[in-house]
Amino acid sequence: MVIFLDLQGAFDHLQYNSISNSLDEINFPSHTIETLKDVLTDRKVTIQTAQGPVSWSQQQGCAQGSCACPTFWNLVANEIICEEWQRNVHLQAFGDDFIFVISEPTGPKLKATAQAALTKFQHWTDKHQLKVSTEKSTTILISRLISGPRVKWDNQIIKTSTSFKYLGVIIDNKLNWADHLINMKTKLTHLHQKITRIAGTNWGLNKDLRRKLNKKMAERMILHGAAA
Helix, strand or coil, X not given: CEEXXXXXXXXCCCEHHHHHHHHHHCCCCHHHHHHHHHHCCCCEEEEEECCEXXXXXXXXXXXXXXXXXXXXXXXXXXXXXXXXXXXXXXXXXXXXXXXXEECCCCHHHHHHHHHHHHXXXXXXXXXXXXXXXXXXXXXXXXXXXXXXXXXXXXXXXXXXXXXXXXXXXXXXXXXXXXXXXXXXXXXXXXXXXXXXXXXXXXXXXXXXXXXXXXHHHHHHHHHCCCCC
């Protein structure tokens, strides 16, 4: 079973206290730690109103795109990644996208192991005031079982699907990549239609420019995730 968990606004809700505590846990020069903590100290948000400027202290939020954002998030996420999991439970993360890969010989055991893993993960999210969106989270079953077990997050059943997109690659329950190839074909067809509007056999962009467009756009789309 594969469980994809979607965190709601993970970077926007990242608590400064969580970052500070994570900094205290790493073995790093003290002056560097203090410098990083200073980045989070006495931060305020100010807006202009009809009555004048209004300010309030900022205790959470790490703007995506900033240099420190990935480092701060990875420090906090590293806590759950480094947890001791059962041998048949693997947690994978890229940014704020988390995936559990869980294997068991029977359906009941699979449900119990998956639910235990989610409970441990929820302890981490509650500790750092993070929320999981059950609407965007999903599970898929890669097995000969006719139907997989239903698992819950905070008493809400996580929906089951036959495929989901992770890092731009559509993973299906048969692992034959059919859904990904169909989606890629659709995108490439739309791209080809757009190119034909700006170039024809005897008009528009010359052959060399069309070849460059193909190399930089179509070919990269096709090769994305090819290693998987």
